[in-house]
Amino acid sequence: xxxxxxxxxxxxxxxxxxxxxxxxxxxxxxxxxxxxxxxxxxxxxxxxxxxxxxxxxxxxxxxxxxxxxxxxxxxxxxxxxxxxxxxxxxxxxxxxxxxxxxxxxxxxxxxxxxxxxxxxxxxxxxxxxxxxxxxxxxxxxxxxxxxxxxxxxxxxxxxxxxxxxxxxxxxxxxxxxxxxxxxxxxxxxxxxxxxxxxxxxxxxxxxxxxxxxxxxxxxxxxxxxxxxxxxxxxxxxxxxxxxxxxxxxxxxxxxxxxxxxxxxxxxxxxxxxxx
Amino acid sequence: xxxxxxxxxxxxxxxxxxxxxxxxxxxxxxxxxxxxxxxxxxxxxxxxxxxxxxxxxxxxxxxxxxxxxxxxxxxxxxxxxxxxxxxxxxxxxxxxxxxxxxxxxxxxxxxxxxxxxxxxxxxxxxxxxxxxxxxxxxxxxxxxxxxxxxxxxxxxxxxxxxxxxxxxxxxxxxxxxxxxxxxxxxxxxxxxxxxxxxxxxxxxxxxxxxxxxxxxxxxxxxxxxxxxxxxxxxxxxxxxxxxxxxxxxxxxxxxxxxxxxxxxxxxxxxxxxxx
DNA sequence: CGTTCCCTTGAGTAGTTTCAATACTTGTGG
DNA sequence: CCACAAGTATTGAAACTACTCAAGGGAACG
Numbered sequence: 128x129x130x131x132x133x134x135x136x137x138x139x140x141x142x143x144x145x146x147x148x149x150x151x152x153x154x155x156x157x158x159x160x161x162x163x164x165x166x167x168x169x170x171x172x173x174x175x176x177x178x179x180x181x182x183x184x185x186x187x188x189x190x191x192x193x194x195x196x197x198x199x200x201x202x203x204x205x206x207x208x209x210x211x212x213x214x215x216x217x218x219x220x221x222x223x224x225x226x227x228x229x230x231x232x233x234x235x236x237x238x239x240x241x242x243x244x245x246x247x248x249x250x251x252x253x254x255x256x257x258x259x260x261x262x263x264x265x266x267x268x269x270x271x272x273x274x275x276x277x278x279x280x281x282x283x284x285x286x287x288x289x290x291x292x293x294x295x296x297x298x299x300x301x302x303x304x305x306x307x308x309x310x311x312x313x314x315x316x317x318x319x320x321x322x323x324x325x326x327x328x329x330x331x332x333x334x335x336x337x338x339x340x341x342x343x344x345x346x347x348x349x350x351x352x353x354x355x356x357x358x359x360x361x362x363x364x365x366x367x368x369x370x371x372x373x374x375x376x377x378x379x380x381x382x383x384x385x386x387x388x389x390x391x392x393x394x395x396x397x398x399x400x401x402x
Numbered sequence: 403x404x405x406x407x408x409x410x411x412x413x414x415x416x417x418x419x420x421x422x423x424x425x426x427x428x429x430x431x432x433x434x435x436x437x438x439x440x441x442x443x444x445x446x447x448x449x450x451x452x453x454x455x456x457x458x459x460x461x462x463x464x465x466x467x468x469x470x471x472x473x474x475x476x477x478x479x480x481x482x483x484x485x486x487x488x489x490x491x492x493x494x495x496x497x498x499x500x501x502x503x504x505x506x507x508x509x510x511x512x513x514x515x516x517x518x519x520x521x522x523x524x525x526x527x528x529x530x531x532x533x534x535x536x537x538x539x540x541x542x543x544x545x546x547x548x549x550x551x552x553x554x555x556x557x558x559x560x561x562x563x564x565x566x567x568x569x570x571x572x573x574x575x576x577x578x579x580x581x582x583x584x585x586x587x588x589x590x591x592x593x594x595x596x597x598x599x600x601x602x603x604x605x606x607x608x609x610x611x612x613x614x615x616x617x618x619x620x621x622x623x624x625x626x627x628x629x630x631x632x633x634x635x636x637x638x639x640x641x642x643x644x645x646x647x648x649x650x651x652x653x654x655x656x657x658x659x660x661x662x663x664x665x666x667x668x669x670x671x672x673x674x675x676x677x
Numbered sequence: 678c679g680t681t682c683c684c685t686t687g688a689g690t691a692g693t694t695t696c697a698a699t700a701c702t703t704g705t706g707g
Numbered sequence: 708c709c710a711c712a713a714g715t716a717t718t719g720a721a722a723c724t725a726c727t728c729a730a731g732g733g734a735a736c737g
Binding site: 214281288291389 | 491499513514516517519545548549555558560563611653658660664665
């Protein structure tokens with residue numbers, strides 16, 4: 128549960144102490160944009176955001192928090208656990224994205240009012256509820272915070288674009304490698320990355336639906352990762368021998384996550400006084 | 403150039419007259435969100451938006467308006483022509499999205515400051531420039547308009563998600579069919595849809611790079627569309643015999659475009675007075 | 678009137694799907 | 708504690724989809 132990733136080759140997103148402090152101060156929203164634009168939020172803005180979460184719910188795995196087409200009047204911040212964006216087409220299911228703690232999973236529902244996909248709990252989760260009334264107030268009175276919220280929804284779009292690339296470019300084995308490399312990096316950003324493994328509640332059929340392949344072929348793809356000594360999946364956890372090889376194999380380059388790196392947001396948005 | 407699509411099965415997005423009026427009143431921004439949330443903008447907001455475009459540029463096809471990683475201080479509204487979001491990986495190029503007139507193609511650059519992809523003109527284009535200073539003012543003083551701008555960037559994300567589904571699910575032939583079905587619908591929304599064809603400046607290699615396949619295989623996929631009597635591509639223009647069959651073949655369902663349909667934005671966002 | 682870019686076709690290979698069958702794992706009830 | 712059921716994981720073989728290399732044909736533009 129260290130904040131510092133393995134191998135010494137990775138960037139440190141925060142010390143264990145600073146992360147623990149942040150979670151202690153903001154137990155519901157402390158991971159929101161951690162490792163990305165969180166440093167641009169003032170203490171007041173972070174407090175305001177924390178107080179906007181009026182309710183915390185615990186939900187079982189496999190539950191839909193939201194269905195495609197539902198009219199929504201609140202948004203949901205994922206506090207603990209994993210969620211998936213899914214779409215169902217009669218018999219088949221497609222997974223369009225994966226969410227980790229700190230993600231404001233349906234913040235876009237504030238502007239869209241209806242979503243084009245379902246939001247499913249992958250394993251047990253804890254979520255915080257923010258009413259759209261509160262968000263409306265933020266839009267009216269807190270332009271800087273509003274812009275940071277906007278930024279958060281754009282991060283999802285950037286991840287979508289990377290998935291498009293992943294699907295256009297990679298074979299099934301490389302796609303899973305990419306999925307795990309991304310997940311690991313995102314967990315690192317919010318202080319939940321482990322040293323040598325990535326733990327998820329996902330089964331092979333889930334991974335298949337994320338990678339646009341069949342569960343059977345996903346099984347063979349994972350066998351390839353094992354044979355090549357990149358990593359081994361056992362009961363949802365990928366045990367990784369060499370993180371760098373995992374990332375290379377999956378053609379993963381973290382910059383699209385807008386953490387520290389070439390695309391990282393610079394001083395322009397850093398100061399809350401500007402907004 | 404009719405606003406009413408062919409076949410009688412499609413929804414009318416605006417009469418020729420109302421579209422012409424809108425373009426006459428707002429020659430640079432008149433197509434922005436047309437057929438989607440434009441009706442939620444007040445006259446004042448539309449005027450403000452039009453006046454935010456301080457410069458119009460004509461650009462040759464093949465030009466990059468913006469490169470991945472560039473620090474940006476303005477955003478770009480596409481007035482005429484087509485653009486593509488691309489990423490280059492040494493030898494290969496990937497196309498992550500396609501933009502049509504009325505699209506605020508790098509509005510997300512306002513919040514992200516650096517983009518993760520290039521923006522290329524596909525064929526000659528005309529664009530309007532909006533400085534980020536102006537956008538900043540809007541964030542400060544026009545919360546309703548700000549929210550509509552936010553909405554516009556979320557539409558792109560919705561299209562990204564559909565592309566993910568398309569790539570996870572469809573064969574190459576069905577993928578191109580989907581690309582053209584989507585494009586047609588989006589052109590209809592902004593009053594540029596034709597009766598029985600979709601005209602683009604795209605070559606087969608472009609289509610291949612959008613569909614995650616090779617130019618050679620794309621050629622065979624297009625041959626299949628021709629053989630099955632769905633449509634025929636000649637010099638960028640797809641001549642469509644039966645629009646409904648094109649959409650069925652590409653498993654296209656327009657609702658993710660948030661025009662009229664089950665996901666269409668309802669009264670909640672309709673009134674500018676609310677914001 | 679030839680160069681260049683774009684499109685088309687053929688043949689062999691690689692990656693993926695499908696159907697079918699078999700094991701492993703976990704939780705449950707006897 | 709064992710037996711069983713349900714869900715999950717694994718393997719084999721044939722069919723399909725897509726990729727690569729190779730070659731040739733067509734249209735546009737100087």
